Amino acid sequence: xxxxxxxxxxxxxxxxxxxLGELLDEGVERISSNDLSSRMLVTASQIRQxxxxxGGFGQQGYGYNVKFLYDEIxxxxxxxxxxxxxxxxxxxxxxxxxxxATFEKWGFIITALFDINPALQNxxxxxxxxxxxxxxxxxxSRQPVDIAALTLPKEQAPKTARRLVDLGIHAFWxxxxxxxxxxxxxxxxxxxxxxxxLMQLSYNIVKNRR
Ligand code: NAI
Numbered sequence: 001x002x003x004x005x006x007x008x009x010x011x012x013x014x015x016x017x018x019x020l021g022e023l024l025d026e027g028v029e030r031i032s033s034n035d036l037s038s039r040m041l042v043t044a045s046q047i048r049q050x051x052x053x054x055g056g057f058g059q060q061g062y063g064y065n066v067k068f069l070y071d072e073i074x075x076x077x078x079x080x081x082x083x084x085x086x087x088x089x090x091x092x093x094x095x096x097x098x099x100x101a102t103f104e105k106w107g108f109i110i111t112a113l114f115d116i117n118p119a120l121q122n123x124x125x126x127x128x129x130x131x132x133x134x135x136x137x138x139x140x141s142r143q144p145v146d147i148a149a150l151t152l153p154k155e156q157a158p159k160t161a162r163r164l165v166d167l168g169i170h171a172f173w174x175x176x177x178x179x180x181x182x183x184x185x186x187x188x189x190x191x192x193x194x195x196x197x198l199m200q201l202s203y204n205i206v207k208n209r210r
Contacts, residue, residue: 020070032063089152090115098125140167147171154178
């Protein structure tokens with residue numbers, strides 16, 4: 001059985017992945033944990049501990065092979081697979097996410113948007129079609145969908161999530177400010193609340209003034 005990795009470690013992985021990607025772009029082939037540490041402002045021992053969770057990857061006296069580590073972390077994060085996303089709610093946020101084409105670089109492919117506003121019928125965002133919610137069932141029976149991004153009003157989010165679970169979608173990237181009450185252990189929800197991050201920033205600003 002695979003060892004359970006703590007969520008705290010998993011949350012640090014994307015940052016490692018980003019830094020290693022930058023090193024690759026700079027043509028760096030290997031790096032010591034000390035050098036990686038000074039770049040990332042994380043202690044070298046934290047880096048070693050984190051990476052030891054996955055079997056280390058480093059070699060004494062050599063450091064880390066950047067490409068190898070980048071690929072391995074990519075695999076751990078599931079970035080070696082494609083994830084097909086539908087966006088539910090094609091308003092400001094749904095369109096902004098869809099317009100950010102760089103997600104595709106990491107394997108996240110937005111294949112369709114859905115909305116209830118008839119004014120959006122037969123439109124597209126970055127060439128990706130916007131469908132009406134009535135077409136959701138038919139679409140999901142034809143196309144594989146791995147993730148639903150919820151960018152619709154919060155009042156609509158819980159019941160829409162249940163409808164999507166019934167269609168076999170088990171992963172949600174939830175931007176609606178509501179806890180999804182999907183009563184299914186197999187359902188995975190990643191909540192993203194920019195306002196939480198702003199409040200954290202605000203706290204740190206005022207803390208320094210107190
Ligand atoms: P918006 O009003 O521009 O877009 C919402 C879209 O959802 C509209 O096009 C509307 O027609 C559609 N919609 C309404 N009911 C629907 C349903 N039952 N099924 C499918 N589509 C439906 O709003 P905006 O600014 O794009 O925000 C969308 C959501 O994201 C809101 O819940 C907002 O609070 C949230 N939000 C969250 C942020 C975060 O950091 N988590 C940041 C900004 C917005």
